[in-house]
Amino acid sequence: MLFAINTFPQMGEVAKWHRAVDAAADLGADAVIMADAGLMAYASERHPQLRLHLSVQGSATHADAIELMRERFNIKRVVLPRVLSLAQIGKLARQTSVELEVFGFGSLCVMAEGRCLLSSYATGDSPNNKGVCSPAHAVRWTEQDGTMHARLSGILIDSYAPGEPAGYPTLCKGRFEVEGERGYVLEEPTSLNALSLLPALLDIGIAAIKIEGRQRSPRYVADVVGVLRAAIDAACAEPARFAPRQEWQGTLGRHAEGDQVTQGAYDRPWR
Ligand code: SF4
Incomplete structure (x- = not known):
């Protein structure tokens, strides 16, 4: 059971976030996914047994940032922002002992993980405080x-x-x-689909594949989790012979934003 408390506390209201961390620890969370350094300091001091994962919202894209979080807060895993190529992720894996988690499917943000104010600007509801974009x-x-x-x-x-x-x-x-x-002007409506890259991600030693799921329906969750589970099992069993099945791609395609998919930053042919 993983708890995401990866929003950024606001001045004068930090106690709310502390209570959420205490509740996660009391409920026996296997890990808490966090982004705010102050909150991670609280969690690591108050609940040293609590396993901490650095959220994608934390925007850690290089080994120095990840290692600093490990040294200060003993993080065990980092969710990497969707801006790195496969080669860069492979290099990172050799530079840190922290487990790496990467996105496998879902909508893309505009390379501004955790720092986007567009939704709050337009609607008054920010992804940080309302959990919605x-x-x-x-x-x-x-x-x-x-x-x-x-x-x-x-x-x-x-x-x-x-x-x-x-x-x-x-x-x-x-x-x-x-x-x-x-x-x-900024980004096309399209979804990341890294199904065909699973053997390469396994080879790098990726600990977990993340599915983007904010504001998604139960049908989306059931379909996408089902496909990813089957595909990961197949890739683990026979990585050299792995090929995404047509029906898997069909199911993912039905949930893709704007009916389009991309391998995003993983695949940069010009590099
Ligand atoms: S508007 Fe929403 S989807 Fe776009 S970058 Fe901001 S948070 Fe991400």
């Missing part, structure tokens, strides 16, 4: 002359022609007009 209550879909418009807090995020796959209206993945050209 672009919350559903702020989303409006309207159809006009056959074109579907997606708005977030009244801001037009995207418009879709009839039959065009529509993504969830997230501010970073909208199409906007810049200098006369309309297109994706």
